[in-house]
Amino acid sequence: MPIIIDNFVKNFTSIVRLLYDLVKKLVLATLNLDKIRIEVNTLNYVIEEVLSMEYENRCWRLVTYLSKSLNKIERNYEIHDKKMLVVIRGLEN
Secondary structure, three states, X not given: OHHHHHHHOOXXXXXXXXXXXXHHHOOOOOOOHHHEEXXXXXXXXXXXXEEEEXXXXXXXXXXXXXXXXXXXXXXXXXXXXXXXXXXXXXXHO
């Protein structure tokens, strides 16, 4: 497959090699459920969620971020229902 694509994309194999080397250098952390924090924000038309994890250097780092518009029905939810909605949607992603 790379040979075929290389005919259409100049230096395709070189680009892919650089991306592969970059991804190989990434260090993944194991998920520690004792050090997870979920922050939610609800406005009239949007919900936001930030999932962070505390690392060994006591620094909180972003794991996921979610921001979604509310539909017409969801906009009428009470504030506590909106907050529960954003937690559920955040955990689904």
